[in-house]
Amino acid sequence: MEMDTTANERHAALKRKANDSINEILNFGQSSTSPQKRCKKAQRQKLRDIDAYKKIIKTYKAPLWYGCAVSPRDLADFGWACVKKNSVQCVECDQHLSTTLPNICKVSYNVYNCSLKEIHEKMVTAHRSTCKLRSGAPPFRLIEPTSKEIMDGIQNRLGECRTMNDEELQADIPSDVNLPKLDDVPPQFVFVSALGWQVSRLKRGSLLLGCDYCARELAHRSGNKFDPIHNHERWCPRIEMDEQGEPSWQTDLNIVLNAKNRISSRYADSAIFKEAFAARRLLDNSLSTIITPSII
Incomplete structure (x- = not known):
């Protein structure tokens, strides 16, 4: 009797795991949490200051900024505003950072890439140790807009x-x-x-x-x-x-247009989605007939 119960519990756990995996496939790209839960979660997270980002990104214009391999968006994410050619300044701690890169025609790719990597590292380390922008800004879409x-x-x-x-x-x-x-x-x-x-x-x-x-x-x-x-x-x-x-x-x-929860036409007629839906139906039937309330 104990062996049967253990076997049933094991089968139930495996089926639940398989069902969860199928649901992840079917809900690919869709949120599995309710809007209320997402809002509660977002309240505990640091929200992005979009206005501050827009203000910083507007500093990356000629004649101060002519463009280079360093993305202005990466710099803005860590609070760096362009103040003069090849130089940016943190809007919070006022530290400066040089964005000068060697001429790629005069150095090897390894040297150029090392210089680029160093600038990306300094986006964090060049701040004062107490600067709140060292950690970077959160993503633009923590929660979906209404x-x-x-x-x-x-x-x-x-x-x-x-x-x-x-x-x-x-x-x-x-x-x-x-x-x-x-x-x-x-x-x-x-x-x-x-x-x-x-x-x-x-x-x-x-x-x-x-x-x-x-x-x-x-x-x-x-x-x-x-x-x-x-x-x-x-x-x-x-x-x-x-x-x-x-x-x-x-x-x-x-x-x-209230089309968010519809399956994209790219996937709706695909074989993998049809098989996934069929497998989930079989598992749902199996779960409802085999797993007893005591096991759940």
Whole structure:
């Protein structure tokens, strides 16, 4: 009798483990916790100061910053603002850090890479020991924004777009992208705004497009086609990919359109998902018929 009970417990544990593994596959890219639990967890975590990040990232512009292999986003994550050419300063402890790299044409790759690695290490060590920015900033998306928060951001970025006509800005919208419909706002303006761009009139016949997350500003001739995805800096958080290969802006649109919990069309018809669903059904039936309440 004891041997049967032990065997049943072991089988139950194995089945529960298998069921959990299948659920992880089926819920890949989806959150398994409720919004209430996520909010409670977020309250215990340090939230990112987005406004402080935007303020720092705007310092990385010419003539102070001409660009190098060190990403401004990495520097901004640790509180380093650009103050002069090849020099940054911590906004908290006022320490300075040189971002000068050797000419890659005059040194070996090993020397260049060692110099680059040293700068990344000094992003932490160059702070004062008591500086709170030594630990770096938390991720941009600790918790997912609500649909209202996302739409408020899109509406705020639209700004002058409401006074522009349909022909002033052209943008190709991918066929698989769905957009929220806004009265009296052409879809290309909604798409550009969802990608994080703010549009304003620079002068007659030209527009100014800017992104607060990568500090990119572009003068664009009115009526010409604009690519809101590839005109971001490569490190911009708005185009950052998650584990499923989905960019941040697409995740936001899915939340707005209540499509977040749907299985992506890339996976819905795949054999592995069909097999996983079938296996979970079999396990559920087995768990309900074999495991007794005393064992659970």
